[in-house]
Amino acid sequence: MKALRVGVMGYGTVGRGVVRMLLDHADLLEARTGCAVTLRYIADHNTESDRGVVLPETVTLLNDAHKMIESEDVDVICELIGGTGIAKTLVLKALQQGKHVVTANKALIATHGNELIAAADASGVELMFEASTAGTIPIIKSLREALAGNEIREIYGILNGTCNYILTEMREKGLPFETVLADAQQKGYAEADPTFDVDGIDAAHKLTILASIAFGMPLSFDAVSVEGIRHVSAVDIAWATEMGYRIKLLGIAKRCDGKVQLRVQPVLVEEESMLGAVEGVFNAVFVNSDFAGSTMYYGRGAGEEPTASAVVSDLIDIARNVQAGAKMPRIYPLGQPTAQLSMPTMCPVEEMRDAYYLRLSVLDRPGVLADITAILKEHRVSIDAIVQKERSPVEHVPLVIVTHEVTERQILDTVAAIEKMDSVSDKPRMIRIEDLGVA
Amino acid sequence: MKALRVGVMGYGTVGRGVVRMLLDHADLLEARTGCAVTLRYIADHNTESDRGVVLPETVTLLNDAHKMIESEDVDVICELIGGTGIAKTLVLKALQQGKHVVTANKALIATHGNELIAAADASGVELMFEASTAGTIPIIKSLREALAGNEIREIYGILNGTCNYILTEMREKGLPFETVLADAQQKGYAEADPTFDVDGIDAAHKLTILASIAFGMPLSFDAVSVEGIRHVSAVDIAWATEMGYRIKLLGIAKRCDGKVQLRVQPVLVEEESMLGAVEGVFNAVFVNSDFAGSTMYYGRGAGEEPTASAVVSDLIDIARNVQAGAKMPRIYPLGQPTAQLSMPTMCPVEEMRDAYYLRLSVLDRPGVLADITAILKEHRVSIDAIVQKERSPVEHVPLVIVTHEVTERQILDTVAAIEKMDSVSDKPRMIRIEDLGVA
Numbered sequence: 001m002k003a004l005r006v007g008v009m010g011y012g013t014v015g016r017g018v019v020r021m022l023l024d025h026a027d028l029l030e031a032r033t034g035c036a037v038t039l040r041y042i043a044d045h046n047t048e049s050d051r052g053v054v055l056p057e058t059v060t061l062l063n064d065a066h067k068m069i070e071s072e073d074v075d076v077i078c079e080l081i082g083g084t085g086i087a088k089t090l091v092l093k094a095l096q097q098g099k100h101v102v103t104a105n106k107a108l109i110a111t112h113g114n115e116l117i118a119a120a121d122a123s124g125v126e127l128m129f130e131a132s133t134a135g136t137i138p139i140i141k142s143l144r145e146a147l148a149g150n151e152i153r154e155i156y157g158i159l160n161g162t163c164n165y166i167l168t169e170m171r172e173k174g175l176p177f178e179t180v181l182a183d184a185q186q187k188g189y190a191e192a193d194p195t196f197d198v199d200g201i202d203a204a205h206k207l208t209i210l211a212s213i214a215f216g217m218p219l220s221f222d223a224v225s226v227e228g229i230r231h232v233s234a235v236d237i238a239w240a241t242e243m244g245y246r247i248k249l250l251g252i253a254k255r256c257d258g259k260v261q262l263r264v265q266p267v268l269v270e271e272e273s274m275l276g277a278v279e280g281v282f283n284a285v286f287v288n289s290d291f292a293g294s295t296m297y298y299g300r301g302a303g304e305e306p307t308a309s310a311v312v313s314d315l316i317d318i319a320r321n322v323q324a325g326a327k328m329p330r331i332y333p334l335g336q337p338t339a340q341l342s343m344p345t346m347c348p349v350e351e352m353r354d355a356y357y358l359r360l361s362v363l364d365r366p367g368v369l370a371d372i373t374a375i376l377k378e379h380r381v382s383i384d385a386i387v388q389k390e391r392s393p394v395e396h397v398p399l400v401i402v403t404h405e406v407t408e409r410q411i412l413d414t415v416a417a418i419e420k421m422d423s424v425s426d427k428p429r430m431i432r433i434e435d436l437g438v439a
Numbered sequence: 440m441k442a443l444r445v446g447v448m449g450y451g452t453v454g455r456g457v458v459r460m461l462l463d464h465a466d467l468l469e470a471r472t473g474c475a476v477t478l479r480y481i482a483d484h485n486t487e488s489d490r491g492v493v494l495p496e497t498v499t500l501l502n503d504a505h506k507m508i509e510s511e512d513v514d515v516i517c518e519l520i521g522g523t524g525i526a527k528t529l530v531l532k533a534l535q536q537g538k539h540v541v542t543a544n545k546a547l548i549a550t551h552g553n554e555l556i557a558a559a560d561a562s563g564v565e566l567m568f569e570a571s572t573a574g575t576i577p578i579i580k581s582l583r584e585a586l587a588g589n590e591i592r593e594i595y596g597i598l599n600g601t602c603n604y605i606l607t608e609m610r611e612k613g614l615p616f617e618t619v620l621a622d623a624q625q626k627g628y629a630e631a632d633p634t635f636d637v638d639g640i641d642a643a644h645k646l647t648i649l650a651s652i653a654f655g656m657p658l659s660f661d662a663v664s665v666e667g668i669r670h671v672s673a674v675d676i677a678w679a680t681e682m683g684y685r686i687k688l689l690g691i692a693k694r695c696d697g698k699v700q701l702r703v704q705p706v707l708v709e710e711e712s713m714l715g716a717v718e719g720v721f722n723a724v725f726v727n728s729d730f731a732g733s734t735m736y737y738g739r740g741a742g743e744e745p746t747a748s749a750v751v752s753d754l755i756d757i758a759r760n761v762q763a764g765a766k767m768p769r770i771y772p773l774g775q776p777t778a779q780l781s782m783p784t785m786c787p788v789e790e791m792r793d794a795y796y797l798r799l800s801v802l803d804r805p806g807v808l809a810d811i812t813a814i815l816k817e818h819r820v821s822i823d824a825i826v827q828k829e830r831s832p833v834e835h836v837p838l839v840i841v842t843h844e845v846t847e848r849q850i851l852d853t854v855a856a857i858e859k860m861d862s863v864s865d866k867p868r869m870i871r872i873e874d875l876g877v878a
Contacts, residue, residue, distance in 0.1 A: 021730055025588055031655070031775050032587045130585075136731040138577075138585030146569075146577030148471045149464055149751035216470070274737060277716040282733075291460055292575040292738060292748035294721075298713060299734035309731035312588035326765035336471050 017308030456747030
């Protein structure tokens with residue numbers, strides 16, 4: 001029987017999950033791949049901590065990853081260190097040494113992936129990263145294989161479980177962002193420094209990867225327009241709920257008018273839509289493509305076992321290639337050879353078109369509404385709905401407007417004009433409304 | 440460049456979709472597989488009808504499928520005829536001739552798959568059938584590849600779009616089954632003879648296939664307990680809705696206590712669950728597995744283009760095998776070699792445990808409720824909720840009971856005892872309540 005000898009680099013949460021899965025399910029993996037998938041090495045700077053896993057004698061625990069990479073008796077390295085420092089150096093070295101690499105590292109792939117793919121190409125090895133994007137969900141496999149005969153039109157992804165958990169809790173409990181974030185940190189759903197998650201950077205890394213595969217473009221993290229959820233207020237969530245919407249942080253990749261737009265933003269989606277139903281720490285990716293139409297993929301975006309499952313799925317693909325004697329890479333990391341990737345024209349943010357939710361704080365006086373609608377008309381922004389519930393002769397009250405589809409340029413100009421009105425206090429709040437275009 | 444030469448057998452709706460996709464996206468397929476995927480033959484008994492597709496000179500339209508199968512210049516046959524008659528003969532012949540086969544035919548695979556897989560094994564060719572189950576959704580690929588490192592615990596599938604459309608319409612419009620069925624037939628969502636769909640047979644074919652891959656068992660259509668949706672009434676749908684449930688026809692495959700249960704049944708699922716959100720002609724498959732946890736896959740279950748996308752995804756996998764010079768089958772049709780499949784102990788229907796919705800028609804008289812609850816107690820059926828809304832001194836009124844988890848044996852005995860009461864008219868209606876066990 002052929003064998004695939006595995007080295008795990010980084011023995012933290014995900015590393016532990018992969019180690020456990022390889023040990024617990026060794027028989028199952030052999031039955032399903034026809035190849036012995038055997039753990040040989042684990043490398044971590046900490047070789048002392050008890051991870052609660054009994055390692056068999058056939059597994060060597062090292063504190064020097066270089067030794068593992070240089071070893072003759074390892075075929076594939078799982079990089080589960082994270083970050084773009086030492087992880088990059090080690091992955092590059094492994095590829096150059098002719099080892100296949102499987103990684104869960106979204107930041108590494110999104111920001112250094114082009115260089116790493118070139119190294120994998122040069123060595124004729126697989127570089128796989130299913131676990132990097134939407135955790136256990138096989139979205140990379142689905143785009144790269146199941147939907148590969150389609151032209152992909154749009155991707156909408158709930159790609160960050162921390163943000164989705166926070167937004168769900170804010171809605172269900174009516175609490176402000178800071179309170180829910182603190183709670184999420186205590187429960188281990190958010191990092192001590194939550195920047196990567198709540199500012200949308202993590203979701204943007206993942207969107208970068210999905211967009212490259214979907215649109216055949218090089219990895220282009222800098223092309224993503226990014227906005228996080230810090231400014232989403234409990235008030236806006238309550239309004240959205242009342243109007244039949246949910247607020248979700250979405251990663252959006254779209255083709256429109258021959259251009260590509262990539263953005264991460266909190267948006268309103270219909271409560272009754274499939275993405276509207278995705279709550280808590282779960283992730284989901286909704287894809288529109290020309291033949292398959294609307295498809296969606298749902299599951300846990302993080303965690304020891306779900307992430308391990310995705311890492312191991314990549315190992316299974318490689319093991320099946322080994323068993324079948326296939327020339328590798330059998331599938332290119334971005335779904336097609338690097339030479340065929342090309343950078344599309346990007347759509348500037350201000351040209352992107354959407355409907356908008358606007359929340360103003362206005363004085364409840366005669367003529368104010370007329371002035372506001374006049375400004376909207378002047379900027380050719382047409383109104384889908386307008387709601388004012390509270391009345392007060394002396395205080396500012398919220399006025400919510402839902403517009404038809406307009407460009408961001410139009411809405412920014414409109415809001416700037418409204419902001420100058422004496423009867424308007426505070427900065428108007430604007431959130432895009434995404435029509436998921438189920439087809 | 441290597442090539443995969445394709446023959447399409449059956450030029451109906453799905454055949455037309457596959458032909459269009461291969462012609463429209465020839466460049467894209469070549470870019471993504473590194474292999475020229477070229478349509479060579481189409482075979483259909485009707486070569487005269489205009490399908491609105493302009494065929495290039497390189498494609499030969501035949502009315503004799505045998506000629507295509509025997510041809511030296513075709514590598515893979517797409518069987519899109521349907522049924523288990525001529526389709527079986529032709530697929531078997533193609534496999535014996537050493538051609539790969541891709542089919543969308545669920546009935547064929549569910550009822551003759553073991554024989555066909557043996558023929559494919561003997562010839563060393565691929566037999567693939569992604570399009571057979573849940574249309575465009577890559578559920579077979581996901582089970583066979585993405586989740587292959589997991590032990591699968593449970594599958595819950597909305598596998599029949601016709602039934603889901605009918606149930607959705609009944610709920611939204613408050614109409615009876617027959618009315619909605621007639622409307623669905625007129626719209627082309629239901630066949631003139633709707634038996635296969637509404638009696639659950641089509642869903643059972645699909646469940647058979649999913650269960651084999653998930654549980655490593657031979658295809659065992661006869662092991663599925665099947666109940667359709669003809670007896671689902673608008674009244675039950677209204678009650679379910681009021682209690683926060685949706686009624687869905689689910690294909691259910693579960694492991695419990697070392698046994699496997701396979702059934703197709705209308706069941707109540709929570710309105711807020713992911714499957715509860717799947718409406719109209721869409722399909723979805725929810726999978727619980729040990730490492731990945733809960734995952735779900737959603738998309739169109741039928742239609743020219745969605746089904747074509749699934750057929751072409753199988754062609755893409757084969758083309759990538761050809762390009763990589765892989766020994767085939769690279770992945771066995773049921774996810775592991777036939778010799779390793781084994782039949783589990785099946786759980787008899789009467790031993791299956793679930794909560795139940797019961798709707799009785801009772802006289803609103805003193806003592807009736809006490810008598811009913813006494814019968815429930817006697818059969819050790821504990822009550823989660825009990826609702827009687829209407830009051831009438833003379834007529835029978837509905838009484839709805841939701842039980843805790845019990846065996847089907849218990850509930851059948853209970854209902855038989857209740858039915859004998861003088862104060863109960865009509866046959867009590869019972870529907871299982873599925874706890875989807877999100878984890």
